[in-house]
Amino acid sequence: MLLKFISKIARPLLIRGIFLLACLPLLYCLLFLHDNSPNSWRFKLAESPSSQTLPAKPISQTIPYPQIKFQHAVSLLQLTPNDVLATWYAGSTEHNADTQIMLGHYNISLHKWHDIHPVMSRKIFLKQQHRYIHTLGNPVLSQQDRRIYLYFVSTFGGWSASSLQVISSSDEGKHWSNAHTLMTSPLLNISTLIKTGAVHYQDGSIGLPAYHELGNKNALLLHIHHNAITESSRISWNGHTLQPLVIPLSDKTAIAFMRNSGQKPRYIQMSITHDAGRTWSPTTNTSMPNPDAAISGLYLHHHIVIAFNPLHEGRQKLVIATYSLNTNRWKLINTIANKKQGNFSYPYLISLMPNKYMLGYSSNQKIKTLLFNNRWLEQKWT
Amino acid sequence: MVRTKMDIARIISDITPFLWLGIATAVILRKRQATIIFCIAWIIIGFIPAGELSVSEILRGVIGDLSLTSLILAIFIVIKYTSCPKKRLAQHHPSFNITLLIITVSSILLYSNYATPWSSFDLYATGYSTYLSVLFILAIALIACIMQNYLLAFTLLAISYCHYFNLLGFGNLWNTALDIWLGIGSFTYSLYWCFSGRKTRSLTQ
Secondary structure: HHHHHHHHHHHHHHHHHHHHHHHHHHHHHHHHHHOOOOOOOOOOOOOOOOOOOOOOOEEEEEOOOOOOOOEEEEEEEOOOOOEEEEEEEEEEEOOOOOEEEEEEEEEOOEEEEEEEEEEEEEEEEEEEEOOOOEEEEEEEEEEEEOOEEEEEEEOOOHHHHEEEEEEEOOOOOOOOOOEEEEOOOOOOOEEEEHHHOOEEOOOOOOOEEEOOOOOEEEEEEEEEEEEEEEEEEEEOOOEEEEEEEEEEEOEEEEEEEEEEEOOOOOEEEEEEEOOOOOOOOOEEEEEOOOOOOOEEEEEEEEEEEOOOOEOOOOEEEEEEEEEEEEOOOOOEEEEEEOOOOOOOOEEEEEOOOEEEEEEEEEEEEEEEEEEHHHHHHHHHHH | HHHHHHHHHHHHHHHHHHHHHHHHHHHHHOHHHHHHHHHHHHHHHHHOOOOOHHHHHHHHHHHOOHHHHHHHHHHHHHHHHHHHHOOHHHHHHHHHHHHHHHHHHHHHHHHHHHHHHOOOOOOOHHHOOOHHHHHHHHHHHHHHOOOOHHHHHHHHHHHHHHOOOOOOOOOOHHHOOOHHHHHHHHHHHHHHHHOOOOOHHHHOE
């Protein structure tokens, strides 16, 4: 009788009591210790340079690292008024196990690349993460509170099996932390890649444009505070847009241009947000062709300056164009590279303070850069 | 701190697949009482070096990090098989099937929304929030506890703790709660349960 009582009534009561007791510390943390204030999503706008400088001849250079055959996907970040940090990946072929993430510094006044060295390789990654990967790729630089973050992808198979990794440095790239994996997908945490630069928010966090590539190709924006993703939003969901380029126009409005891998003829895809990236409009075609290739750009005096391949097929031509926000019209400004057998792709355009710009791009498996000032750019469109 | 968190995730991911391999071996060989021995054997195999990495580290690179739920269910099955090898899981614990059914439904919702997005709504993105998602999970855990489904209740409680304190370093509730292998496994088991006829159903009642 007593045993029956214990098993039927006392045991469930005891288990429920244990469960409720176990819940209490977590409930206390949630109700009394948790910072429940929502993230304030407001873009921090880049300073627009003044137009006082005289036009200077652009300086074109190849990053001098001839030891490695294949070099691709450059990303740039200005550290000081005279120092630009670049990262890209290099290996014997695009998808080889010997691929390394490279770093290099550019002295703006001397126009000279220096201190070029690998910062991450498969071997280092295996030691740090204890996880099999085949190769690395697509690094992107960003800065939050004076700390440099280098995001890159690692994959155990093809690019569509990529995961997002991050390392950081507090001494301008001299020493780096161990790699940390960012969770961005429920499916084995694969199929997330990056290409374009981050946008900054007023609270110090960043929005890192990313995309899923397995099966459907869709763009997304990851809201990252230091090493942690705090929110994410879909920029596109049509299945054929990737490598979003997000350009803030005000603290709440931004425009995203995307590479198009859909049916031919392809055009650059576009989407707009009015709530600092939380929600995005359905994507639409622009009038600019896109050969399923990456684009890069920035905001300048009511215009968006974009570097891209203006073709329906092939990457043999790379140009800079402007998109007027007032008239919604496109205008080709200058041809950066044009060769019948050439491959000029993966542009990365940044503004440098004061009054300068740097365009990095892949040029026939080497990394090229073009340094120019705003007057050179503006005189072409006025 | 980040290092410690990743190490916990690493230990879970290194051990869990081999626990499941041990369970599978015991079921295939019809030696359920020896489940724990098979599991230990598989875990030892996992630590064998294979080039620069161990077998478990290579496997982890390919199958990804497994969820906390996978680990809890594996431990639950190992304990039940070892203690009462003659009984079916549903006889041990009637709520086991319900738990797997809930995992199946959640997996279908999550992976279908991820693979074929129909709008800007991203179910996976909801997992980045801490406050609301943990409160929601705790509410379900409480209901499960009232319904006397203690397996589900305590699993959800463990998930809540891990996600709130980011103990695994995942940062997303869905990665802590589910993984694709668990989804496939529970889907297969749920199908078997639904179509296996009265015999299995009667065992749960």
